[in-house]
Amino acid sequence: MYRFLLTPRWLGILALTLVAAAVMVLLGNWQLARYEERTAVNERIDAGSRGTPAPLRDRVPAPTGGAGTTGPAPAEQAEWSRVTATGRYDPSNVILVRGRTVDSTVGFEVLAPLVLADGSAVLVDRGWIPPAPGGGALTAPEVPALPTGEVTVIGRVHPTETGGSGVGRRDGRLETRRVTVGKLARELPYPVHGAYLLLDEQTPANDPAFKAVPIGHANNWQNLGYVVQWWIFAAMTLVGYGWAARREARRAAGLDKPRPPVDRAAEPVTPA
Structure with missing residues (x-):
């Protein structure tokens, strides 16, 4: 058949x-x-929310180049873990990241370089703020002043983002669409760690005008x-x-x- x-x-x-x-x-x-x-990414995010903060250098390798260079990216296992670092903020190189949405509102994330004792820096995402009142979504926000003196931060290790346009300056601040650490480092006068930190806690305390940037789980x-x-x-x-x-x-x-x-x-x- x-x-x-x-x-x-x-x-x-x-x-x-x-x-x-x-x-x-x-x-x-x-x-x-x-x-x-x-x-695996979701498990690292959940584990990071419960973990004890480790020193920055235990999770993110220190940069070894000169000014404007970027250090190695952290290992996958270190992404989203909590770390602590102490240094001084650089108010002359505040970074605005436009087009960021929190609670269905488009605004800005504000990053500041935290310069460490060895002269290198790690970018710290202070949080999200809305545009200035009376303007559109791209109107530069009113950014609270950085604390002076020594600052200790606790934050999540966020891998560098990719893509996006270049980095420009507006009103004395750097501005970008994506937190691409390599591009931002080329605009800064010191070597920069190869990941940035989402701020959880800070001493002295962060300004209450900032909203914490939520970490979304992968679907x-x-x-x-x-x-x-x-x-x-x-x-x-x-x-x-x-x-x-x-x-x-x-x-x-x-x-x-x-x-x-x-x-x-x-x-x-x-x-x-």
Whole structure:
């Protein structure tokens, strides 16, 4: 009954079916890897919220170059962990990051370099503030003054962002769209660590005008849904081939005979 499967036509159909199923399985495997990556990120975020702060240098390598250079990026395991650092803020190089949304409102995140005892700096995200009243979303905000003297901060290690346009200056402040540490470092007169800190605590205390920047979890369940979807598609492709082959075999064996046409003229007419 199934000898027809060895004909060129059906061998071609089988080859296409297997290729399609294999591609769908590979796509499912790729989404599974993405799910595992995002799950690991979420676990680091959750662990960082509970962890005891470690010294900055235990999590983020110190820069070894000169002014305007960037230090190595932290290891993945160090991302989102809590660290502490002590230094002095540089008020002449405050950084505005425009187009940032908190609580459905577009505003600015404000970064300031914290210059450490060895002369290097780490960028500290002080938090989010809205634009100045009466203007649009890109109107420069009223930025609270930096504390003077020695400051101790506790913050989360945030990996550098990528992309975005260049860095410019407005009203004496650096301004950018993305916190790309390498680009910002080229505008600063000292070497900069290869990640920045989301401020959790500060001594003396941070200005209450700032809102803490929330850390969003990655949507790993979406990737898991894609895994199931692609693997189901692969199974359906194979089942569809089997169903088509069985139907063809039954037709060739005369088991699936076409039904005779219905003679509508012979049907009795029901009087109105």
